[in-house]
Amino acid sequence: MAGYMSEALLDIVDLNRHFPIRNLWGRRTGWLRALDGVSLSISRGDILGIVGESGCGKSTLGKTVAGIHPPTSGSVHFEGHEIATLSPSAGRAVRRNLQYCYQDPGASLDPRWKIGRSLEEPLIVHTDMTRTDRLARVQATLHAVGLPERHLDLYPHEISGGQQRRVGLARILMLRPSLVILDEPTSGLDVSVQAVVLNLLLELREAFALTYVFISHDLSVVRLFSQRIAVMYLGRVVEIGGTDRIFAAPAHAYTQSLLAAVPEIGGRRVVENFWLEGEPPSPGALPPGCRFAPRCPRADPHCRSHEPRPERHADGRLVACHHPAITGDPI
Numbered sequence: 384m385a386g387y388m389s390e391a392l393l394d395i396v397d398l399n400r401h402f403p404i405r406n407l408w409g410r411r412t413g414w415l416r417a418l419d420g421v422s423l424s425i426s427r428g429d430i431l432g433i434v435g436e437s438g439c440g441k442s443t444l445g446k447t448v449a450g451i452h453p454p455t456s457g458s459v460h461f462e463g464h465e466i467a468t469l470s471p472s473a474g475r476a477v478r479r480n481l482q483y484c485y486q487d488p489g490a491s492l493d494p495r496w497k498i499g500r501s502l503e504e505p506l507i508v509h510t511d512m513t514r515t516d517r518l519a520r521v522q523a524t525l526h527a528v529g530l531p532e533r534h535l536d537l538y539p540h541e542i543s544g545g546q547q548r549r550v551g552l553a554r555i556l557m558l559r560p561s562l563v564i565l566d567e568p569t570s571g572l573d574v575s576v577q578a579v580v581l582n583l584l585l586e587l588r589e590a591f592a593l594t595y596v597f598i599s600h601d602l603s604v605v606r607l608f609s610q611r612i613a614v615m616y617l618g619r620v621v622e623i624g625g626t627d628r629i630f631a632a633p634a635h636a637y638t639q640s641l642l643a644a645v646p647e648i649g650g651r652r653v654v655e656n657f658w659l660e661g662e663p664p665s666p667g668a669l670p671p672g673c674r675f676a677p678r679c680p681r682a683d684p685h686c687r688s689h690e691p692r693p694e695r696h697a698d699g700r701l702v703a704c705h706h707p708a709i710t711g712d713p714i
């Protein structure tokens with residue numbers, strides 16, 4: 384359509400976040416590569432799902448992009464600014480539009496503060512709004528997440544887990560961000576509440592023109608919710624592309640094994656072709672070559688010595704595998 388181009392809102396290039404591994408005496412004995420060369424981009428209005436086993440670096444990706452901890456190296460380009468290298472104070476101003484919603488909703492709410500105070504606080508810190516304007520925005524946002532005004536006067540422990548999620552969402556929406564990183568927004572909620580929270584997220588996306596990064600290890604939720612999916616394995620993105628394409632024909636052996644474990648409609652588990660065995664190696668002691676090779680049925684000696692680069696295929700997918708299950712050569 385003339386005049387309309389989808390614009391990259393966030394562009395991450397070769398992002399690394401390594402944590403020191405220390406022995407009992409506090410001496411550094413190595414590095415844990417929680418994020419190890421992640422590149423991806425997301426367009427305005429998109430929902431990008433991030434999936435992968437526990438410990439593969441999903442939360443670290445979200446927190447590093449949001450500036451909660453600094454990257455070891457790499458670039459994060461957001462709304463025209465390079466934010467990875469900004470000082471914390473300069474970064475804070477730019478990052479108002481980029482919010483990370485914690486995996487544990489309780490973690491973002493101070494237990495000693497009433498909900499009203501928790502919601503008003505980002506406005507006090509980041510804006511020069513008057514108290515009247517601040518209260519009007521608190522009320523409007525509380526209403527948008529579907530909570531009654533009397534909750535403003537309650538403490539976090541006085542409301543349910545589902546309500547805490549709503550308050551957590553309200554809090555990150557106070558500054559009217561453009562990009563929201565949702566870290567496991569439905570984990571720990573029962574199925575009916577999960578559906579309500581997912582619907583709320585879709586409504587909020589419309590109401591506030593939000594772009595979402597949606598971190599979850601629930602693939603059936605990610606499938607419903609995301610237009611694109613990035614599959615992470617040990618700090619790397621091994622496959623990224625359109626949700627429909629990835630679910631119809633996963634190309635990376637790791638993606639195939641993840642999808643094979645998703646319950647089919649009706650609740651039946653497909654186990655015939657689920658051959659993912661053993662634990663992933665520690666991100667502090669990565670194998671040479673492809674890091675999935677020790678668990679991969681397609682691995683050959685080349686895989687064990689050469690790390691695959693992500694290659695783009697005809698359907699737009701990027702796959703980091705020497706033997707992807709996808710027709711046609713990379714373009």
Ligand SMILES: Nc1ncnc2c1ncn2[C@@H]1O[C@H](COP(=O)(O)OP(=O)(O)OP(=O)(O)O)[C@@H](O)[C@H]1O
Pocket residue numbers: 402403415417435436437438439440441442443444486600666
């Ligand atoms: N602050 C930290 N210091 C040291 N290591 C860390 C820190 N945060 C995360 N890690 C390590 O980095 C790796 C990735 O952790 P991360 O929390 O990002 O995983 P995840 O994919 O979000 O897992 P989950 O699905 O369980 O939430 C793990 O090995 C973890 O132990």
Ligand SMILES: [Mg+2]
Pocket residue numbers: 441442443486566
């Ligand atoms: Mg996590």
